[in-house]
Amino acid sequence: DQQVKQNSPSLSVQEGRISILNCDYTNSMFDYFLWYKKYPAEGPTFLISISSIKDKNEDGRFTVFLNKSAKHLSLHIVPSQPGDSAVYFCAASESGTYKYIFGTGTRLKVLA
Amino acid sequence: GAVVSQHPSWVICKSGTSVKIECRSLDFQATTMFWYRQFPKQSLMLMATSNEGSKATYEQGVEKDKFLINHASLTLSTLTVTSAHPEDSSFYICSASFPGGNQPQHFGDGTRLSIL
Numbered sequence: 001d002q003q004v005k006q007n008s009p010s011l012s013v014q015e016g017r018i019s020i021l022n023c024d025y026t027n028s029m030f031d032y033f034l035w036y037k038k039y040p041a042e043g044p045t046f047l048i049s050i051s052s053i054k055d056k057n058e059d060g061r062f063t064v065f066l067n068k069s070a071k072h073l074s075l076h077i078v079p080s081q082p083g084d085s086a087v088y089f090c091a092a093s094e095s096g097t098y099k100y101i102f103g104t105g106t107r108l109k110v111l112a
Numbered sequence: 113g114a115v116v117s118q119h120p121s122w123v124i125c126k127s128g129t130s131v132k133i134e135c136r137s138l139d140f141q142a143t144t145m146f147w148y149r150q151f152p153k154q155s156l157m158l159m160a161t162s163n164e165g166s167k168a169t170y171e172q173g174v175e176k177d178k179f180l181i182n183h184a185s186l187t188l189s190t191l192t193v194t195s196a197h198p199e200d201s202s203f204y205i206c207s208a209s210f211p212g213g214n215q216p217q218h219f220g221d222g223t224r225l226s227i228l
Binding site: 004032034036041042043044045046049051089095098099100101102103104105 | 116118121144146154155156157158161203205207209214216217218219220221222224
């Protein structure tokens with residue numbers, strides 16, 4: 001039972017354009033969501049998070065949008081840069097559990 | 113800079129060997145650390161929650177006698193894969209959060225374990 005899903009295994013975007021990565025979840029008890037970036041043979045690097053009391057959080061080129069009614073979140077990267085090429089994982093958790101459920105990842109390739 | 117350090121980064125050993133992986137929080141105290149496992153092209157799966165001074169909490173399906181966790185101090189948790197077999201070959205990653213509230217977990221760089 002995959003509670004967090006990233007339906008696009010890969011995405012290619014031209015440098016300078018917007019990258020949109022999507023994530024869907026099924027558990028309505030999730031109230032904290034995160035995006036991580038991962039390079040091969042390295043651990044994930046935290047990018048941005050959002051609590052369910054918000055619908056948007058922005059940090060520089062990264063913006064996360066949360067649609068609770070649709071149980072959907074997305075990460076927007078603008079402008080995209082070649083260094084953004086990596087695998088992006090979304091994760092969800094319930095407050096107080098500290099347990100993260102990760103999606104399967106989306107491989108982003110930003111073309112120069 | 114890195115806030116969680118994991119060692120070793122790569123281990124190759126013979127079947128039947130026990131392997132210890134260390135996870136350290138740098139410059140902060142982590143009462144709780146987490147151990148994940150990732151198979152190729154799959155998601156990170158939580159194996160266990162490591163609690164300082166008490167027993168680890170294992171996820172369903174994870175053998176606690178196979179994957180021994182010790183969290184002896186506020187900055188160090190260890191995972192020992194006992195009598196490792198080829199099916200234990202995987203990428204093991206630990207994480208820790210800064211204390212308080214909804215703090216994101218920060219991950220180590222992982223350990224690639226290959227059992228021959």
